[in-house]
Amino acid sequence: METFAQLGIPFPLYEAPIKEASDYAGKTTCGVCGNHDQPYFILNIGCALMVSCPKCDVLNGLDANDRQDTPCRSCGNEIKFSTPSNDDGVHICYSCLREGKGAITKDTEFGMVSWEQAIEGRTHGVPGLQTSEFETVTTDPDGEWIGVLLPQEHLFELLRTPTFVTWQGEVWLFCCKKPMTYIGEWKSVAASLGKAEAKNKFDQMMTDDARSYPWVWEGVSSESDSVCLYVFQCKDCGNHRANFDMD
Ligand SMILES: [Zn+2]
Ligand SMILES: [Zn+2]
Ligand SMILES: [Zn+2]
Structure with missing residues (x-):
């Protein structure tokens, strides 16, 4: 199955087959730079165009769905939404997306990450989050929502990455x-593995989730398609982890 790397447009955080990406749409003229015949992605709900304020030069995100002029978050100067768009959203080419001119919001295990969170260097948080591996911070006045502190560059990288297709929303x-x-749905990841090897990999991935484990295995190893498992790999330590959706 074809990947973005094979097309010459690699993403460090997305190595799954192209057909699993929800926002890739083929080739067109980029709305941001105007270059023709570029591989492109659609920015719409939850996405932003990243624009520097012409007055104070501070980076702002303009909602790619509303496409309204927006006051600068620093000086209040009205920033024009001047990028041409289409019915389905703003078409942004690979180069512009990778340069950070667009941001694709992601949902993660530590809460939402959009451009605002990337600038603040933390995730939006989830109620009562507990983690020993990451430094946490409260993200609401009542102290219930806990986010995770992460370097800006890693959060911005996530926003320059396509989203994968899920039944109920991705959780990075x-x-x-x-x-x-993200390396793909279990079916494409396991396709190259023997039966014992596949079970072994599954066992390693699901150590965090012992409770749901037996029926998830049943779901993914049968033909029923009742469970969809999304597989990630850490490029630092090589570990695999996964989460799943049920129909
Ligand atoms: Zn472009
Ligand atoms: Zn400004
Ligand atoms: Zn790791």
């Missing part, structure tokens, strides 16, 4: 203090 995983690389 982390390891070694950074986002893991």
Whole structure:
């Protein structure tokens, strides 16, 4: 199955087959740079165009779905939404996305990450989050929501990465203090493995999730398609982790 790397447009955090990416749409003229015949991604709900304020030069995210002029978060100067868009959203080419001119918001195990969180260097958080591997911070006045502190560069990298198709929304995983690389649905990952090898890999991945483990294995190893397992790999330590969706 074809990957972005094979097309010459690699993503460090996305090595899964292209057909699993929800925002890739083929080739067109980029709305941001105007270059023709570029591989492109659609920015829409939850995405932003990243623009420096013409007055104070501070980086701002403009909502790619509303596409309204927006006051600068620093000086209040109105920043024009001048990028051409289409019915389905703003078309952004690979180069512009990788240069950080667009941001694709991600949901993660530590809460949402959009451009605001990337600038603050933390995830939006989830209620009552507990983790020993990461430094945490409260993210609401009541102290219930706990986010994780992460370097800006890792969070921005996540926003410059395509989203994968899921039934109920992606939940990106982390390891070694950074986002893991999405390598695909279990079916495509396990396709190259023998039966025993596949079971072995599954056992390693699911150590965090012992409770749901037997029926998840049943779901992914049968033809029923009742469970969809999304697999990540840490490029630092090589570990695999996964989470799943049920229909
Ligand atoms: Zn472009
Ligand atoms: Zn400004
Ligand atoms: Zn790791």
